[in-house]
Amino acid sequence: MNSANNKRTLxxxxxxxxxxxxxxxxxxxxxxxxxxxxxxxAQDNQTNIPGEQRTRFFRDELDLDADQIDQFREINRTFNRxxxxxxxxxxxxxxxxxxxxxxxxxxxxxxxxxxxEIGENHRELKQVTSNFYLNMKKICNEDQQAKxxxxxxxxxxxxxxxxxxxxxxxxxxWRNK
Numbered sequence: 001m002n003s004a005n006n007k008r009t010l011x012x013x014x015x016x017x018x019x020x021x022x023x024x025x026x027x028x029x030x031x032x033x034x035x036x037x038x039x040x041x042a043q044d045n046q047t048n049i050p051g052e053q054r055t056r057f058f059r060d061e062l063d064l065d066a067d068q069i070d071q072f073r074e075i076n077r078t079f080n081r082x083x084x085x086x087x088x089x090x091x092x093x094x095x096x097x098x099x100x101x102x103x104x105x106x107x108x109x110x111x112x113x114x115x116x117e118i119g120e121n122h123r124e125l126k127q128v129t130s131n132f133y134l135n136m137k138k139i140c141n142e143d144q145q146a147k148x149x150x151x152x153x154x155x156x157x158x159x160x161x162x163x164x165x166x167x168x169x170x171x172x173x174w175r176n177k
Contacts (some may be wrong), residue, residue, distance in 0.1 A: 004018065037171060038094065042070070054076060055069065055072060055073060055076065058072055058076075058136075059072075061151060062140060062144045062147050062148060064139075068139050068140070071139045072136065075132060075136060075139070076132075077134045079129075079131075082128045083125060083128055083129070086121050086124055086125045086128065087125070090118060090121045090122070090125075091122050093114055093117050093118050093121065096114055097111060097115070097118070098112045100114065134154055
């Protein structure tokens with residue numbers, strides 16, 4: 001009888017462990033799928049945000065004339081294309097890092113390389129932002145340049161929040177949190 005009870009106990013322990021493992025794996029995949037859907041939804045919403053919002057903001061804040069608005073649109077378009085590409089690269093690099101960290105034996109050399117690439121992308125994004133600022137400064141008069149400086153300065157100030165229209169995944173490029 002004792003042997004039979006031990007077998008039953010072991011079978012129940014195995015069943016419980018299998019059920020626990022299945023629920024853990026199921027939960028992981030459920031949350032991963034939910035996260036992917038949320039990202040896709042955010043990207044769908046991102047394409048629906050009109051590009052005129054940022055144009056309107058700068059037009060109103062800097063009192064841009066029609067010629068300046070046309071120049072701004074071109075500067076902004078170039079900035080957005082480049083910045084979005086960099087941000088997509090950064091997102092992929094972050095995912096690669098998390099995936100590598102999640103492996104049984106993470107490769108520290110690979111992680112170091114990913115960190116270097118993330119740093120290079122951040123540097124490039126800051127340069128693109130600087131170019132955006134300098135190009136904007138070129139089309140502005142002195143009063144507008146002072147206001148532009150105030151806008152960019154307030155983006156760096158954690159106490160003051162500039163409510164620039166922005167897409168969801170721009171991750172604080174316009175506002176510090």
